[in-house]
Amino acid sequence: MHPYRTHTCGALRSSDVGKEVRLSGWVHRKRDHGGLIFIDLRDHYGITQVVVNPGVPFFGEAERVRLESVITITGEVVSRTPDTVNPNLATGEIEVVVEDFQLESPCDPLPFPVNQEAEYPEEMRLKYRFLDLRRERMHKNILLRSKVAQLVRSHLLERGFMEFQTPILTSSSPEGARDYLVPSRLYPGHFYALPQAPQQFKQLLMVSGFDKYFQIAPCFRDEDSRSDRSPGEFYQIDIEMSYITQDDLFGELELLMCRIFKELSTKKILAEKFPRIPYREAMETYGTDKPDIRFGLPMLDVSAIFKESDLKVFRAQVETGGVVKVICVEGCAAQPRKFFDDAEAYAKSEGAKGLAWLQYREGELRGPIAKFLKEGEKQALLAATGAQEGAALFFGAGARKDTNALLGKVRLYLGNALQMIDKNLAAFCWIVDFPMYEWNEEEKKIDFSHNPFSMPQGGLEALETRDPLEILAYQYDIVCNGVELSSGAIRNHRPDIMLKAFAIAGYDENTVKTKFPALWNAFHYGAPPHGGIAPGFDRIVMLLADEPNIREVIAFPLNQKAQDLMMGAPSEVTKKQLDELHLAIKYPPAP
Numbered sequence: 100m101h102p103y104r105t106h107t108c109g110a111l112r113s114s115d116v117g118k119e120v121r122l123s124g125w126v127h128r129k130r131d132h133g134g135l136i137f138i139d140l141r142d143h144y145g146i147t148q149v150v151v152n153p154g155v156p157f158f159g160e161a162e163r164v165r166l167e168s169v170i171t172i173t174g175e176v177v178s179r180t181p182d183t184v185n186p187n188l189a190t191g192e193i194e195v196v197v198e199d200f201q202l203e204s205p206c207d208p209l210p211f212p213v214n215q216e217a218e219y220p221e222e223m224r225l226k227y228r229f230l231d232l233r234r235e236r237m238h239k240n241i242l243l244r245s246k247v248a249q250l251v252r253s254h255l256l257e258r259g260f261m262e263f264q265t266p267i268l269t270s271s272s273p274e275g276a277r278d279y280l281v282p283s284r285l286y287p288g289h290f291y292a293l294p295q296a297p298q299q300f301k302q303l304l305m306v307s308g309f310d311k312y313f314q315i316a317p318c319f320r321d322e323d324s325r326s327d328r329s330p331g332e333f334y335q336i337d338i339e340m341s342y343i344t345q346d347d348l349f350g351e352l353e354l355l356m357c358r359i360f361k362e363l364s365t366k367k368i369l370a371e372k373f374p375r376i377p378y379r380e381a382m383e384t385y386g387t388d389k390p391d392i393r394f395g396l397p398m399l400d401v402s403a404i405f406k407e408s409d410l411k412v413f414r415a416q417v418e419t420g421g422v423v424k425v426i427c428v429e430g431c432a433a434q435p436r437k438f439f440d441d442a443e444a445y446a447k448s449e450g451a452k453g454l455a456w457l458q459y460r461e462g463e464l465r466g467p468i469a470k471f472l473k474e475g476e477k478q479a480l481l482a483a484t485g486a487q488e489g490a491a492l493f494f495g496a497g498a499r500k501d502t503n504a505l506l507g508k509v510r511l512y513l514g515n516a517l518q519m520i521d522k523n524l525a526a527f528c529w530i531v532d533f534p535m536y537e538w539n540e541e542e543k544k545i546d547f548s549h550n551p552f553s554m555p556q557g558g559l560e561a562l563e564t565r566d567p568l569e570i571l572a573y574q575y576d577i578v579c580n581g582v583e584l585s586s587g588a589i590r591n592h593r594p595d596i597m598l599k600a601f602a603i604a605g606y607d608e609n610t611v612k613t614k615f616p617a618l619w620n621a622f623h624y625g626a627p628p629h630g631g632i633a634p635g636f637d638r639i640v641m642l643l644a645d646e647p648n649i650r651e652v653i654a655f656p657l658n659q660k661a662q663d664l665m666m667g668a669p670s671e672v673t674k675k676q677l678d679e680l681h682l683a684i685k686y687p688p689a690p
Contacts, residue, residue: 103171109145113192115176120195122147123171123203125233126164127214136161137194140172143238148185148194149174157200167206167213167233173199221650226664228655240652244640246363248315251336251636254358258351260311260338265300267293267317272614277321279331287681293319296633298552299618301339302590305629306621312339315636321661327582327638329649330661335585336639339631345573345589348630349373349529352577356634360525364643369393369526373577377532386507388533391581393526394519396510398424398495398503404479410471416496423496424506427484428513431491432458438516442493445512451505455494459486468494511581522645526580532556533574536567536603547604549574552618553588554630555600562599577634579642587632594622 103123111120124142131137136151138161149172151161164170174197185191210226211219213233224231231237252262271278271292278292294300296318304312316337324330336355340348357371374392381388384397402423405413413423431438439456446454457466457480464477472480484492493513495506514520535555537548545567553572555561561570573589591597597619601611612619640652650656657663677683 100173107144108140108142108147109189111147111176111190111193111195113178116178116193118176119173119198120176121171121173122149122195123169126166126168126170126206129164129166131162138164138170140170145189147190148179148188149197150194151197151200155197155200157197160202161197161200164202165206165208167209167230168202169204169206171201171203172197222658222664225650225656225658228665232654237651240640240644240646241654243363243644244652244654247359247636247640247643250359250362251313251315251355254355255313255338258311258354260313261309263304263309263312263314265294265297265304265314265316269294269300279319279321282680282682284679284681295320296335297337299615301337301631302552302629303617303621305339305341306592306624306626310341313337316633324657324659324661327641327649329637329653329656330659331657334636335633336636337631337633338587339629341627341629343589343628343630345531345575345630348587348589348632349375349575352632352634353527356527356577356579359639360643364525366523366525366643369524373527373529375529375531378530378534379532381530382503386503386505386510387581388530388576389578389581389583390507390528390530391511391514391520391526392528393521393524393580394514396426396428396514396519398426398506398510399484401425401480401483404476404483408471408476409473410468413494413496421497422499422502423494424502425480425484425495426493426506426510426513427486427490428493428517429487429490431513431517432460432489434491439491442509442512442516446495446505446509449505449508451495454509455496457492457494459488459490459492462488464492524580525642528578530576530578531574532571533576534568535570535572535574535600538568544605545603550586550588551601551604552590552597554591555596559593559596559599562596562603567603573630575632577632582638582642583635584638585632585634587630589628589630592622592626592628594619597622 100121103121105121108122108124122140124140127139127141127146129136129138134153136158138149138151139146140149151158172195174195176193176195179192179194209230210223213230216234216236232241256262268281268291271280271290272295276295278295281291281293283289283291297314297316301312314337316335317332318335319332322328322330340351353371353373357368360366360368369392376390378388381390383400386398400422402417405417405423408414416423443454455468457464457469459481464472464480480492486492493509495502495509533549535548535553536545539546549572553574556571556573557565574586575588576586577584591600598608598611637649637653641649644652646652655663655665662668
């Protein structure tokens, strides 16, 4: 007999009754019923109930064993009585009567129980992550992560992609987020950078002739934490393809995402051909470039109605170049006054001075601002919004960018408050036609707005003849349920277009050649048209698991302060190590 187990704790069934078996695992729960000790024994595969009868020589040891201790038991499989069958366990029709008991590893008193899903401080959970991962929910999340990785690889290989690994030690990039730097021992004063993404390498693979590449790639960015972004490191499904159009890439990603959500989720997919929303339309309609389209409530521009209005606060915004926007919520007028007060309080918490609203009741628009509106303005509002009896209107007014952003948040607040969002729906969309450039007000210059390596729509001619702020790029984002999963682009593959694109953003030819030498050189030796995308692996798992925080789907994440409390990282190093790297520490002045 194997020294630790003949079966796993999820394997035994009624067909195994009468067998002598050996199981090993953790003491999940323990109960003393009139001298009989019942232990729920848990391993990776499941739980089996084992029974220790009084009078056996190891009874006292079984009585004293703490939860989460590791034990090995040998015994006979017996049927449970009909009244003790547990239908919630796969092994619930049987139990094992223990004939031999071995304590493999005792457990100290636990900092928190792992056999229940009660909430505990995240700092404690991360310090004892090896315990936290024993909890059923966390264990399922990490298994789900493994299944997603396996499905992604299987699907992309079936679709003709090849998996390659790109370097972890590379050069620092002048674009993007802050790099993690690695000092070179052999070249004093020189540093490697951990890759923020395999962007240039995957483009170079296309120039090398490999056609279809993918990698579940680790990426490193020295950024602050958010609920949907882990500080330090994250993983993405990195994809690049040659000789494709934007439509070709969209088709591939739609197949992949639909398969992941169909096979590993119970969520219904809103549309398997994802709707495409131009960037400017997304900002004007939803106030964000990552809209949640599981519900409606579009923002409507009603500025023209208030050009000569007696409602001075709205008219003033229109006269100075601002906008007035409204969200029409059908059936909302019946909500109590507290609902409207709470919505206004939320808007103020997001930086608004207030939140104007009207109710359409008994054929009349009513509310705090109604007395300032002429009858013609009221009728124009009803016509513009299509409001029906019982609707409510919520207004935002101010600079276009600020009003869009604020009312976009109010839209999401209303959708949640009125329970309009179907949690069992996966609503994907593409955000397309991003502007190639944007105006940097602080530096008074034109900057790249998204990805400097993108192909401008219209190519070199557009760069040479059009207002840069009007040029669109073949850039796109894939969004699901208000979460941006990825940005991507059809790449620029021509050095002449590359030079002109960077010149508009203030980079001279020498800077381009110096900062991007590999791409610059490669594009002179026959580069195919190519494009790619890199959906966030962690975010996909987060959506599948219905977790609000990305750390819940990562086995060993850093905390919000970019610390590993379990391993004690970041940590100090010895003077010898610093000397080998030709480094000295310059500490910040004491506060």
